[in-house]
Amino acid sequence: AQSVAQPEDQVNVAEGNPLTVKCTYSVSGNPYLFWYVQYPNRGLQFLLKYITGDNLVKGSYGFEAEFNKSQTSFHLKKPSALVSDSALYFCAVRVLSGYALNFGKGTSLLVTP
């Protein structure tokens, strides 16, 4: 069964430092991978996706993610964190034959001034 795991419940980063939010996946077949961000009492906002091609994917708000097939990972990164990046981040996967997204449990990112 296709699934994603986000091993960290919370990530703390100082403003201006690089940030990484981890995601690993387990699928049979080629995965479609997505990152979303959720602010309090709001819906999920799409950040970026990996379908095929270049392993480094660039998305909204300066975020990027690196797809690593050998490590089955799709970590979210940003070179310089902002306080406004503090939010809940979700990784999601869908296999070609799937009809829904399987979401990870989410990682809470806290960026301190």
Added chain:
Amino acid sequence: SQTIHQWPATLVQPVGSPLSLECTVEGTSNPNLYWYRQAAGRGLQLLFYSVGIGQISSEVPQNLSASRPQDRQFILSSKKLLLSDSGFYLCAWSVGRVRTSNQPQHFGDGTRLSIL
């Protein structure tokens, strides 16, 4: 551009009362529509999805039902709410063939439902 609207934003209902949550999408035709429930601010569970008018697929057995009376309208209902129905309900849309599309899902701002 496409937009998605959910209402109400918050709802407090007594146990045993009926429920109707509405979701509408603008700016696109024949979208795939989804209802998710998010518990305790974390994991999302897919409840229903729809690929067209009157076509509803249920993912989990539960006290809820969904309907799609119009192309861009998706309704989540219950005849009698349970305490366990409390949660944050999110509607989403996507385009493309639901089983093969690589397009992302786009979410509304949700309805926070509290059952007393």
